[in-house]
Amino acid sequence: MILTHHPDHPDINDGMWSQIDAVIQKNRTISGAVITVLRECQTIAGYLPVELLDYISQGLNLPSSSVYGVASFYSLFSMVPKGRHTIKICMGTACYVKGIKEALSRIENEYQLKEGDTTEDRRFSLEAVRCLGACGLAPVMVVDQDTHGDVSSDKVLELLDMYS
Amino acid sequence: MAKLTTQDLEVIKSAQKARLAFRERTYLLICGGTGCHATGSIRVKDALLAAIEDKGLGDTVQVIETGCNGFCAMGPLLVVHPGDIFYQKLTVEDMPELVESHLINGKPVERLLYKDPVSKARIAAQTKIPFFAHQMPRALRNKGLINPESIDEYIGRDGYIGAAKALFDMTPQQIIEEMKISGMRGRGGAGFPTGVKWDFASKSAGAVKYVLCNADEGDPGAFMDRSILEADPHAVLEGMIIAAKAIDAHKGYIYARTEYPLAIKRLGIAIDQAKGYGLLGDNILGSALSFDIEIYQGAGAFVCGEETALMRSIEGKRGMPRPRPPFPAHKGLWEKPTILNNVETLANVPQIMVKGGAWYAGVGTQTSKGTKVFALSGDVNNIGLVEVPMGTPLRTIIYDIGGGIPNKRKFKAVQLGGPSGGCIPESHLDTPVDYEAIAKVGAIMGSGGAIVMDEKTCMVDMARFFMEFIQDESCGKCTPCREGTRRQLQILEKICEGRGEPDDIDILVELSQTIRETALCGLGQTGPNPVLSALRYFRDEFEAHIHEKRCPAKRCVALLRFEVEPDACTRCGMCFRACPADAIVWEKKEVARIDKEKCIKCLTCYDKCRFDAIF
Missing domain, CATH: 1.10.10 (Arc Repressor Mutant, subunit A)
Structure with a gap:
């Protein structure tokens, strides 16, 4: 057809x-x-x-x-619109052991954003994703195409300031 | 490109001799794995090329971007040959000095060399660094050595020689026999003998058969397959060609995680090159075998690592497992006989053809032969890829290769096998790497993720973490997995939040047994393993959470008071400097205090305090 x-x-x-x-x-x-x-x-x-x-x-x-x-x-597919920037928080074991949960809760607090949601101004979408295989850099956050390693809870918000 | 013959392979191989023996020039091998890319290796490479150009060294020096070198925590990495000089944590600014000092004056840059964490001595040669010295690279034999986007360099390292041998000098039965002699067991985790699997599929009747490669590396904390695909994609293709001859298949798929873009890109390049050379397609190398490979990208579902689910996914359906039998060797993809092998398994096959099964089985234990690649990460000094002979004790991996635990903390456990595995405590660290020995202590060999945990890890929280994973990834087809893991997760959450009840441990164990016995697929059946192994070795932590409402490792936020113990506080101010919410009140020589109004319970101060003074 x-x-x-x-x-x-x-x-x-x-x-x-x-x-x-x-x-x-x-x-x-x-x-x-x-x-x-x-x-x-x-x-x-x-x-x-x-x-x-x-x-x-x-x-x-x-x-x-x-x-x-x-x-x-499949988790790749989304049926809701995404923000301008997608924050992917790696929830692999190595990242978890090294404190990604704390970094995640910093983001959630700062932007009033729950995992899976998008900010009202559509600046950020926040996703908790499966192991990205970059465990050498744990804890890892990927914003759009940029991989950030060693993302501690005190550093994470500063990194996000770069994305407007 | 002209289609090659076996003789052409030899010609290409000898043309690569100087390059691969590091003769005639200085070779700079810069790591181009995902980890090093993320830490800036592409910028470093550009700066290096510019510095070389600047000094007019273009004719005597060659820069090669290799795949993952394996020592991921130290990136960006560079190895200089001749001399095998290993540089780490490079920056763009270091490049002019490196070129001037090393390449022109012949003097390696001391400050950029590896520093032994114990002796504090600088070590220049890569092979002398303990992380590399104890390894035995087989599946990883080309890592950090060849350009993964050059088929000629792969051929220079005996590439496609194994396939040529299998195509012209061996019958399918001889290939299968050789695999059986090698004792190779599936490296994806289940450990089923590869030769036996191929034998079943070979004996299955049918004109259409499939060879699949499982590159859906879903276990959290595992990155062996990603590294192999990024560093040596042709080895996997060659392994698949040999498998195709063994079972008489004409079509192969590589089911790759969509989260691995670089691996997919390099695989795509490798497939195109192999097709160009006539190493894939009709009448490979002029033999009777015609075989093609396609990449199929997954879409994010852990359960698709299970073989029947993976096949459903390639068929374009929801990736849900089905009961076996029939086994895929009889009825697999589109109901045709199919074999599915893991990336690491396939990467070993070409060398087994070249050197023989007996060579491969020359190292290892009674029931586990050859080598195994581990992705060592977590609370350990040297993070990266580690390939050791089977039989190596876990202690060697964590302490001799891994360099022990950082920050002067104590080892607590190593987690093997991801969400299907378990944790192994100090008392069992002398367990050798062996399918049966590891199962005996309550974990599984798994695909190779080895995550080290120090004393600051709460084992109840880890059990909750894995259960959350399983629960989230459960496909929902069978009740024990769908409902049982949800109940288990609820109980574990309750315990972590300080609402645990005395019966909870018994209920967890009972549910675990039911799920183990009744779930449909491997994901469900092994799902309770992390809980059971945590209970086996760290029951006291569960009891402290339930009965005393206390988290001994101080990770469970609901059980923490966020107060400072004045006697333990050394008044150093580390917590004050680290607090992102300005919630810590501290002045020089004063005990710190936490302002609970401002505190956001982020645990940063707990991490920074070296004296365990916050409770």
Whole structure:
């Protein structure tokens, strides 16, 4: 089925829709490609609103329920909008032993932000993530693409000041 | 690029001889692993190149970005050959001096060399540093040595020679026999004999079969596979080609964690290069075998490390396990015979083909052969990757290689096997690295994460931490895991918050036994292990939390009073300087006091106080 109508969505513009179409087109005959499609579409749109999930399910000719089932199963996928900066706090064992919990609670206190949420001004989204495998630098925080090592509770807020 | 033949491999290999024997030039090997990238190795490399250019040394000096060197805590790292001189914690500003002093005047820069934490002496040669001296690199034999983005350098180190041998000189049965002789057991954690697994799949009838590589390294505190993929991606591809010949497969997938972008990038480059050389694709090296590999990126689900769940995930479904049998060797991916091997397992295969199974089995114990890579981290001086022969005592890993516990604190336990494993206390530190011996003391070999914990770690809190992990990652398919781990987590949270009741320990044990016996997959069945092992060795800590409402390690916030013990306080002011909330009142020669109105209970002062004066 060729899709011609793009649903209206405030966070997805025409340019994004055409990129999304390209992703679907490329993968529609590959079985098992739904995870790849969701990942690439999330990179384009920033998150996966329900309208986009429905659009993908039509494009891949899969029931909406299976696409939603996959999107809700994997922690990579988000169905709510993200902030301008994503703070990923590593919750691996080495980071935990070395005090990441304290750094996390500093962030939560300072920005009134719970794990998994976004600040009201959409400056930061806070995620507690699985081990990033950079245990040599523990405790580790990743902001956008920058990995920060040795993030102590007294240093963490200073680091975040760099991201406006 | 032209498709290669076996003879071409030899030609490429000899062309790499000077480079790999460090002849004719000075070679600067800068570490380009995830850890060193994060500490700024790319900027250091640029500065180094600029300094070399500046002095006109471009013709005599070659800078090579290698994969993870392994000594991650000391990054950015640089090794200079000839001489094997190891530099650590480099900055952009150090580069002009290093070039001037070492490369021009032949005098290594003393202050940038490794400093032994005990003797305080500087050690120049990498192989003399205790962290490296006790290791036996096999799976990691190319780490820090070759450029992972150069297939020629890999071939120069006997790369694809094992595959050539398997393709032309061996039958599938001979390959499987060699793997059986090597005694190799799955390095992902379960320890199933690799040769036996391949044998099952080889005997399974079917025109379509799959070889999968499990690079979904989900255990927290484990980064062996990431490092291998970043440092030596071709070794994994070669291992898969050999496996494909053994079971007669034509398609392979590498299921990689999406959290490892650098590993995925280098794997992608390696696959393209191998295809260009005809080492993947139709009629590899002109043989009868056609085999292709694709990378499949996961999307963040721990349970996808379980084999049946991983296969569901590649099929584009929710990654939930299914009951076995049928085993994947009979019905795996898309119901076809499939083998799944871990990254470290596969990286060992090429050398087993080149040197023989008996060579591999030449080190190790009765039931555990060869070497094992550990990711050593936590409260230990030397953090990084460690490959030791099976049979090495844990004490050697933590004290001789790891350099012991920092900050003059005491060792408490080492956690092996992540959320499926357990902690091993001081009294069992002489346990050798061996699948059976480690299981006997209540942990598992696991994939290789070894997290050292000092006396400031609360074992009840650690049990809670792992249970939270399991609970969060439980896929929800079977009741014991979905509901049982939730109840266990609630009880552990209650204990940490000071609301523990006398019956709680018994209930935890009972739930653990039920979950162990009835959960569907390995994740659930082993989920209670961290709780059981904490109870086995640190029951007194649970009892202190429950009966005395006291956390002996002082980590559980709800059980702390945030007060200073005047007799223990040395009036040093460390807590005052560290407090981020200005909640500590202190003046020179005065006992510190905590203003509870301002205190945000962040535990920073507890960490900084060397005298245990805050309670």
